[in-house]
Amino acid sequence: MASPRLDLISTKIIKPSSPTPLIHRIQKLSIFDELNPCSNYMSFGMFFPKQYNPTLSVDPTHISTILENSLSRALTSFYPLAGTIRDDGLHVECNDVGAKFLQAKIDCPMSEINHSSSEAEDLVFPKDLPWTPSKENLVVVQLNHFNCGGIAISVCVSHKIVDGSSMANFINHWSTMARNPSASIPSFQFVGGSMRAEQQ
Known part of the structure; x- marks a missing residue:
């Protein structure tokens, strides 16, 4: 089989559904996070076969709308993810610049993808797209x-x-928002900076 082709459909920025309070505008990083270069990132890929359920829409626009709206709500709780890294590399400015959201079309059925090879990874994490996180957008979907x-x-x-733990918490929270749009938006405390201060 020929290598499947990936075509980029759209790129947009998803902002938090509510603005981050000014009291949370600047978040100190922990001493461990300070040591991580901005070029390092964590990635997570999830495959969902078509569900043969007549009550569920598989329309790409409908799916995209659900994911975009729920991501916006999730970023309200995880507001540092919608911010930017300050030039000093020691702080996150929670300025609600948002997350980058890409849509792509793959010209093959999922059943033809070898999930145990690098083929699947190359499709969902394409090397030729400028989509890895930067100081400006800390999350890319x-x-x-x-x-x-x-x-x-x-x-x-x-x-x-x-x-790894906070990545899993974010994805789990996002999925909760996607399953239940009326779910309440919880408030989290980000205390990495205070733990850093105590260690000094």
């Missing part, structure tokens, strides 16, 4: 539509502000 109706969601977050 790519929604991939296979021509069979299945989707893959790839998430990339700057390692400067997340570890």
Whole structure:
């Protein structure tokens, strides 16, 4: 089989559904996060085959709308992810610049992708797209539509502000918002900077 082709459909910025309070505008990084260069990032890919459920829409626009709206609500709780890294590399400015959200179309069915090889990784984390996190956008999401109706969601977050546990918490929180748009938006405390101060 020929290598599947990925075509970029759209790129947009998703901002938090509510502005971050000024009291949370500047977040100090922990001493461990300070040591991480901005170029390091954590990535997570999820594949979802087409669901043969007549009550569920597989329309790409509908799926995208759900994910964009729920991501916006999730960023309200995880507001540092919608910010930028200050030039000193020691602080996150929670200025609600948002997350980058890409949509792409893959011209093959999901069943033809070898998930145990680098082929799947190259599709959902394409090397030729400028989508890895930067100081300006700390989160990048790519929604991939296979021509069979299945989707893959790839998430990339700057390692400067997340570890494995916080990455999992963010994705779990985002999925909760996607499943239940009326779910309340919880408030989290980000205390990495205070832990850093106590160590000094």
